[in-house]
Amino acid sequence: MKRKDFLYLSGMGLGATLLPNLSAFGNPIDPLQALDGVDVRIKKQMADVALNAARSKGATYADVRIGRYLNQFVSTREKRVQGVANTESYGIGIRVIANGCWGFAATNKMTMDDIAKAAEQAVAVAKANAKIQGEPVQLAPQKGFGEVSWKAPIEINTFAVPVKEKVDLLLQVNDIALQNGASFVNSVIFAVNEQKYFASTDGSYIDQDIHRIFPSFGVTKIDKASGKFQTRSSLSSPMGMGYEYLTAGPQDKVPGIVPRYKGRYDMLEDVKFAALNATEKITAKSVEPGKYDLVLDPSHLWLTIHESVGHPTELDRVLGYEANYAGTSFLTLDKWKSKNFKFGSDKVNIVADKTQKGSLGAVGYDDEGVKCGKWDIIKDGVLVNYQAIRDQAHILGLKESQGCCYSQGWDDVQFQRMPNVSLQPGKEKLSVDDMIKNVEKGIYIIGNGSFSIDQQRYNFQFGGQIFYEIKDGKIVGMLNDVSYQANTQEFWNSCAAVCDESDYRLGGSFNDGKGQPSQSSAVSHGSPTTRFNGVNVINTARKI
Template sequence: MDRRRFLKIAGVGASGILLPVYGTPVTAAQLTNEGMDARSKKALADVVLNTARKAGASYTDVRIGRYLNQFVITRETRVENIVNTESFGAGIRVIADGTWGFAATNDLTPDGIAKAARQAVAVARANAKYQKEPVQLAPVKGVGEVSWQTPIEKNAFEVPISEKVDFLMEVNNAAMVAGADFINSTLYLVNEQKYFASSDGSYIDQDVHRLWAPMTVTAVDKKSGTFKTRNGFSDPVGRGYEYLDGREADKIHGQTVLYRNSYDMIEDARLAAQQARAKHGAKSIKPGQYDLVLDPSHLMLTIHESVGHPLELDRVLGYEANYAGTSFATLDKWRSGKFQYGSDKVNIFADKTQPGSLGAVGYDDEGVKTKRWDLIKNGILVNYQAIRDQVHMLDQKESHGCCYADSWSSVQFQRMPNVSLAPGEKKYSPKDMIRDVEKGIYIIGRGSYSIDQQRYNFQFGGQLFYEIKNGEIVGQVEDVAYQSNTQEFWNACSAICDSSDYRLGGTFFDGKGQPSQVSAVSHGCSTARFDKVNVINTKRRIS
């Protein structure tokens, strides 16, 4: 099956999700095979390191990767598709004559991988003719032989397909009984088995698991011929199948919208049907300035687009513009030490160690141990996201550990780590925040959005909107979107709930690069308030 045909059959349809999954179709049982052991991988890695050194490389790393994917797609009472794929091979990166070279192969024999190593060196030497300055790598001390695994309780790949289908059928039935006209639901599972070795002396074996359970529920008003939808409130997570056991859900104003350590998809489907139906009777918002109370399920996307992307160093420097443009947050703003990105309430950090997050790994794809660092401190821009060959541009000597490739066949480069808004320090709940709002809108869930090529001027929608008057929610509203610019918006942040409200959202498919790659990234925050933000009515009137 070629990539084009696979992508065609892998579209989830009404949910608008197109899953860029790569690999050869396999059986579900093959996904649980152990694969190549660490000793065999080390032997192949040593072939690469020795071959590249003899060919003239001053630095070499190799990633031997086995990438497994499974998704189960359903709609109402039927299964639309079940896909299992496996991709296995090695990517080799070298520096020769001061320049990067890369080659990849799925011929994982000593001869096949040695040939690819020599090819990578040849590519580097060809590139060196056009290199103006030699690559400057921040030093990394080799860690020897180590391993890391996503802490999971239940491997989702080991759960029988029949059990997953039965579960999704129960989800769909709950929505239909509650008043939905249509529903599609999906389970999407990822396992990255990645072995990294480098001439620095590292041999790192990692087993990374991710899970996502999206759904879209639709309610039709037959009188008007219109329809309303509500997407599920599951978060894509770096966890196992235990995430779907629904053990912990809190209710806010009678709405089950807060899921922390697990997700009740059946209950959410039932509620989604009711809320999609209720949208037909919700009044249309009156445009104007409102105080916005933004739930983490919504705010995560605003963080991603207005903070995560503009603080990627390659965008700042103009080296990268694909998918998400460049950045307004230029080096002169950072060097001043005074650029007020947000209010003094705003503390935003990067962290690839957060448990349960999509970006959590022990080491990045350059063998750098992952960590947490500040991006915005008390509203001031203090740092960016950078990897080994970039940090010298910031006069820093240590990589931030945020290098990633979406496949063994892709070259690794700087990718967004988990980027999160720190919670407030004082005890403060969403209910407390709503009581302090005189005229506002409470927004839940991510919707459509638009942001310019400098990651500055933007517009965001959501899934659910509730009008706030004099400290109380007075009803559901529709046709809401807010407009602002990045600096104005974050400087309007006046309050953030405490850590008891902190939740992780995220995306499986953050696009970047050319050729394009995707990465999985989480964004954590507590409910936050933004004062006097411009709200527009998105309803189109047809005369």
């Protein structure tokens, strides 16, 4: 990065109305520092100080996480820069078991003495907790890996790309939107780099370098004659990639009624169609309520998977340990133990995968030092597994953790978080066009919108970005005011067709919230376009 670019663009406007509260992401830094790493030898020395101090005070287990978290926000609106910000958070979190109970402490004072004091504090917390603890913690066994490393397989480090280049791209995005009829437009590039070091008394010293990127925009069209307005957001997905995500070529484009992309993303083409879509939506007819066959694009279906499959298969929700933040789960253990609970049709195969290249959740090792992998959650429509970490594995009779423990930062304790949870492609050749040809009365939904789901992740309602009416196997026009209602089991049992691997794409969330105090994580959900038959559709504009 060039210092003059940052200073010049920062001075152009720091209103940053599109940015989250930066205080949550650490301290502002000079972007030139973003490419500097911490020597792994120093991190090992600090980790050993913490581990030795914890053991000397009576810890039977200890793990250490040294984290350096970088965030960059570049935001624009119409023809101006809204804000440019770089933040850094750096510190150490120490978790221990003493007297059979967990304890945790953290510090951003990275001297050896302060690290040792934090470790001693973690042990004191554990011993205090043990006085009111019931059953002692049962950790699944985990072998030590020695000194290992994992790096996200990125091609272009987003933090190495000059800020000016990002600003130029976003202003070009805005210009294309305005040229194609948009009344207002904003655009953002958000980049994250997690430099994480894990060490434990099991004998692991794991250094990881994780990158994520999320380019997005929002377009608004106002019809001055009628006073009506419509919006359309980007169909991009946040990804576990570098800046190469923004270099889509013809090979990345998926054929369809609007541009969609597999692997990489063309922001300039998407915004052009977004402006045209927003204009078209102003005159689109309102949907007639009733039963429809729904053809759901991956840019929409990922959110339904997230809420109705990802969250209810988190074991802490199933057990009721997690309840205050978004509820528990209807998928209680008795359903899993029956070995025949029909979650969905036999077309439904859903897999958890922490290794999927380009996904938001992809890492080599989780925040407990467990090597990440892949496992079935729903197999041929039947519930076969959940998501568990080391102190939960024994509840399911597992011999080892599934590797889905995560913390948003060095100063937050790690706990069970959702891995990438994805609907697997169909085994037979089936394109979107072939799927639509078999629909007599249906709606094709692209992009995610507002939603609501109950506290057990059972009854829900989902909207979207763009809706097209299907009649007798053909798309006949755009619709407005569409939302579908179902319960989770009813919905997934209505799954009638799943496109093949050629249509499989990732969607995802950059800020999935959970826990108290709340933490945010990033997770992807993949699927091909999928059809669900006979789903109840309501008109969101009509008063009941």
